[in-house]
Amino acid sequence: MPLSSAGANGLGPVAPPLRRCRPCGDNGARFDPEPRLNPVPSATLPTAAALRLGHAGLLPFVLGAALVWLVRPDAHPYVTAALSAYAAVIVSFLGGIHWGFAMRQADAPGSLAGWGVVPSLVAWVAVVMPPYAGLIVLGAMLVACYLVDRRVYPAQGAAAWLTLRFRLTAVASLSCFIGAAGS
Structure with missing residues (x-):
């Protein structure tokens, strides 16, 4: 909540009053409306939306790996570049999760960042x-990210996401390896 521009006497900024803590009941407890860093909460199971989005995110992997084997030779460089670029974006995303933690x-x-x-x-x-070669590296990096996440996620309250991460990693890395074999 922003500071008001002038106090009751008009001399300077005044911090807003603290409000009663609603979740705890009206027991006189107060809370700061601008929260500080909190301890890591326990994560719940992935939501239905997260499951759908995660699985939808596999479409470019599967489609790219299939197209590597199916397109004409003149289109081949575009398909492999697209598959490599998408895999690189996803690998970067997986690293970014650690920054979020x-x-x-x-x-x-410091090891998280x-x-x-x-x-x-x-x-x-x-x-x-x-x-x-690049698709092999990206497929291996997807597996490496999963192996690191198996150690990190439980400590960060995100162990419930590891089953989804395993499934997504298996399909994505296999797609990279299949794409590499066809290039």
Whole structure:
């Protein structure tokens, strides 16, 4: 909540009054309307929307891997570039999740943000490689991200997401390997 521009006497800014804590009942407790960093809450199971979006995100992987084998030779470079670019974006996204974990905590270990950068850098290198090699690197990086996440997610209250992550990783990495084999 912003500070008011002038106090009751018109001399300067005044902080808003603290409000009663509704979730705790009217027991006299008060809370700051501008929350501080909170401890990591426990995550719930992925929502139906998250499941649908996660599975929809596999379409470019599966379609790209299939098209590598089906398109005319003159279209082949475009398909492999598209599959590589999409895989690189997803690998970068997986690293970004660790930045999100780190940002939620005042005392987050540096390894969270540090690992968060690694997938993006590896994906960037993989995109400029020839597709037969770059797609292997991206598929391996998807697996590496999952293996790291198996260790990190439980400590961050996100263990319930690992089943979905496993399924998505299996299809996405396999698609990269199939695409690499066809390039």
